[in-house]
Amino acid sequence: MKLVVLKFGGTSVANVPQIKKIALKIKQEISQGNKVIVVVSAMAGVTNNLVDLVKSTSDTPAFSEYDVVLSTGEQVTSALLTIALDNLNIKARSWLGWQVPIISDKSYGKAIIEEIKTNHILEFLKTNQVAVISGFQGISKENRITTLGRGGSDTSAVAIAAAFSAERCDIYTDVDGVYTTDPRIVKSAKKLDQITYEEMLELASQGAKVLQTRSVALAMKYNVKLRVLSSFEDLPGTYIIKEERKMEKSEISGIAHSLNEAKITLSGVPDEPGQAAEIFGALAKYSINVDMIVQSSSINHEATDITFTIPESDLMTAESTIKKIQKKIGFRKFITETNVVKISVIGNSMRTQSGVAKTMFETLANNQINIHVISTSEIKISVLISSDYYELAMRSLHSAFGLDV
Ligand code: ADP
Numbered sequence: 044m045k046l047v048v049l050k051f052g053g054t055s056v057a058n059v060p061q062i063k064k065i066a067l068k069i070k071q072e073i074s075q076g077n078k079v080i081v082v083v084s085a086m087a088g089v090t091n092n093l094v095d096l097v098k099s100t101s102d103t104p105a106f107s108e109y110d111v112v113l114s115t116g117e118q119v120t121s122a123l124l125t126i127a128l129d130n131l132n133i134k135a136r137s138w139l140g141w142q143v144p145i146i147s148d149k150s151y152g153k154a155i156i157e158e159i160k161t162n163h164i165l166e167f168l169k170t171n172q173v174a175v176i177s178g179f180q181g182i183s184k185e186n187r188i189t190t191l192g193r194g195g196s197d198t199s200a201v202a203i204a205a206a207f208s209a210e211r212c213d214i215y216t217d218v219d220g221v222y223t224t225d226p227r228i229v230k231s232a233k234k235l236d237q238i239t240y241e242e243m244l245e246l247a248s249q250g251a252k253v254l255q256t257r258s259v260a261l262a263m264k265y266n267v268k269l270r271v272l273s274s275f276e277d278l279p280g281t282y283i284i285k286e287e288r289k290m291e292k293s294e295i296s297g298i299a300h301s302l303n304e305a306k307i308t309l310s311g312v313p314d315e316p317g318q319a320a321e322i323f324g325a326l327a328k329y330s331i332n333v334d335m336i337v338q339s340s341s342i343n344h345e346a347t348d349i350t351f352t353i354p355e356s357d358l359m360t361a362e363s364t365i366k367k368i369q370k371k372i373g374f375r376k377f378i379t380e381t382n383v384v385k386i387s388v389i390g391n392s393m394r395t396q397s398g399v400a401k402t403m404f405e406t407l408a409n410n411q412i413n414i415h416v417i418s419t420s421e422i423k424i425s426v427l428i429s430s431d432y433y434e435l436a437m438r439s440l441h442s443a444f445g446l447d448v
């Protein structure tokens with residue numbers, strides 16, 4: 044008997060009628076003779092409301108309590124879905140993260156899964172029941188509830204699929220697969236039948252929220268058979284695979300955008316060894332992820348500017364951290380900008396094909412879009428632009444790279 048993991052995102056469990064439909068989908072899977080573990084998100088919008096509740100209670104909540112509040116959304120859906128399954132005479136039980144247990148470190152709000160103990164669930168599955176596990180949550184060794192970062196139910200599902208050596212992990216969502224870019228912004232986006240782990244990892248890490256980045260990295264590490272498909276329509280979805288099976292394909296596989304960026308410029312940084320280490324070391328202490336970095340040596344080797352991007356949510360912490368070391372470093376000004384968006388074009392074939400940068404920059408220039416920062420990797424080029432133009436940039440790049448349907 045095969046074991047499959049089915050994960051349902053927020054819009055898939057947005058209300059009770061929808062939860063009842065999901066229960067029918069699970070019934071179908073069982074009727075094919077499979078054992079099923081289900082992972083659920085909170086109902087759409089619930090986690091955002093919980094964040095607001097915490098914020099309106101305190102500007103400086105204890106992170107551990109913040110996670111206790113945020114984890115409740117998934118508790119509700121795992122039990123509601125179990126009740127809906129019971130209505131269909133399918134035996135099931137809800138499992139919270141701590142009951143499995145899914146053991147994580149204690150970095151609240153972005154906890155890392157360290158281990159999943161499989162014995163309780165394995166015993167339970169022997170009784171031919173469905174395990175409905177609350178996604179997005181774990182428990183630390185200190186016996187505290189943790190959450191895995193926004194979008195973290197994807198990571199719960201893949202980690203569970205890996206721990207239980209599941210046959211496959213199906214991520215049910217509100218689109219029918221992975222597209223060349225966000226189909227809600229670019230109407231001519233094309234659905235992909237398959238995409239490599241590597242390309243999916245870049246797309247996700249550059250902002251395509253259809254899968255949480257960590258879930259793709261985990262699937263790649265443990266060779267989990269991953270598929271993204273629609274909760275609403277019976278369509279085949281997109282397979283995330285190891286290697287591209289098509290002999291030829293266009294040079295770009297997708298375009299991603301990230302709205303939650305903040306740009307920081309430190310002007311007048313003394314042009315001396317050790318300054319960058321000092322600045323980025325200070326940010327690393329607070330686990331602030333620095334993305335794009337631009338610095339060039341000054342002509343007279345006296346002072347230079349360093350520009351970089353971080354998640355907007357880390358801006359306050361970054362500002363206070365860096366201002367604390369302003370005297371020590373001796374830079375002149377701390378300048379921030381938040382109405383910026385990062386647009387990335389991604390494609391494995393970039394390794395061997397030239398001209399991607401030329402097409403990208405020409406297209407942006409033709410649309411009078413100014414580039415603030417550029418960064419590249421082997422299979423990706425990213426630009427930071429004003430948020431006023433990001434939809435125009437995405438649409439024109441999608442068309443310039445021949446991705447339109
Ligand atoms: P869920 O609640 O099911 O986890 P999410 O909202 O997290 O769903 O992710 C699905 C959304 O991801 C889609 O509605 C779509 O707007 C967005 N998205 C961004 N980039 C892409 C892409 N390349 N392909 C498909 N969807 C994308």
Ligand code: ASP
Binds near residue numbers: 053197
């Ligand atoms: N409910 C969480 C969130 O909204 C986790 C998830 O949906 O994957 O981020």
Ligand code: MG
Binds near residue numbers: 194197253254
């Ligand atoms: Mg999601």
